[in-house]
Amino acid sequence: MVQHHDNSDPLMPYDATFDATEQISLGLPYSQDEIEDLLYGSDRPVEERIDRLKEMRAELATRESGDFGDQDPRDMIGEIDRAITELSADSEQANENGELDAAVDIDPADHLDALSPDDVDARQALIGEEEFYDEEEEGPADDDNAWHGSDEFKLDLH
Structure with missing residues (x-):
């Protein structure tokens, strides 16, 4: 198997000066x-x-x-x-x-438009907990308080 070599080093500059006896650098x-x-x-x-x-x-x-x-x-x-x-x-x-x-200096993580609408944690980190929710909202919805539809759509009640 061929070994890969790291060639990321910059080229060495050839900055030496030469006197008349060292004219090999012209080649x-x-x-x-x-x-x-x-x-x-x-x-x-x-x-x-x-x-x-x-x-x-x-x-x-x-x-x-x-x-x-x-x-x-x-x-x-x-x-x-x-x-x-x-x-x-x-x-x-x-x-x-x-x-x-x-x-x-653009960092996509610093812009709301670059975030997913579902990424609540990242949005809260950018704009803060207080500003994220309207005044009438309590905070993030949890499963116990989440709206699951009105009573007219629940089949077990009819």
């Missing part, structure tokens, strides 16, 4: 996985991820002329630009709507 192009990790990962702040993507783009633009063939660098730079644009838009929207965080 390591950036992968789509690393771009997506920076785009969707939460291990770094957004600004740091944008900066890292900009560094990757600058390095690819420098190496573009000699290291790649065909359209590879243009496509990879396009993906990096898309990720930078998406992260920047998310960051700007978060800054503009920061005061709306509480209103946008």
Whole structure:
């Protein structure tokens, strides 16, 4: 049977600098996985991820002329630009709507319309025992006090 491996760890960033004797790193192009990790990962702040993507783009633009063939660098730079644009838009929207965080934080358990009408306990927890029942009602119906129909519908009385 095939063993499943946990691959949930984020990719390790390759942030090392190299001197002239260590030019082997030029053979390591950036992968789509690393771009997506920076785009969707939460291990770094957004600004740091944008900066890292900009560094990757600058390095690819420098190496573009000699290291790649065909359209590879243009496509990879396009993906990096898309990720930078998406992260920047998310960051700007978060800054503009920061005061709306509480209103946008939606928890279905906090809304009566998301609850089943029969879920009396959850409704009581949200609106309280006093407000849940009308003034003329005694409280939740129990089996002894529940209405079982009028006398005209009871067959054993006729």
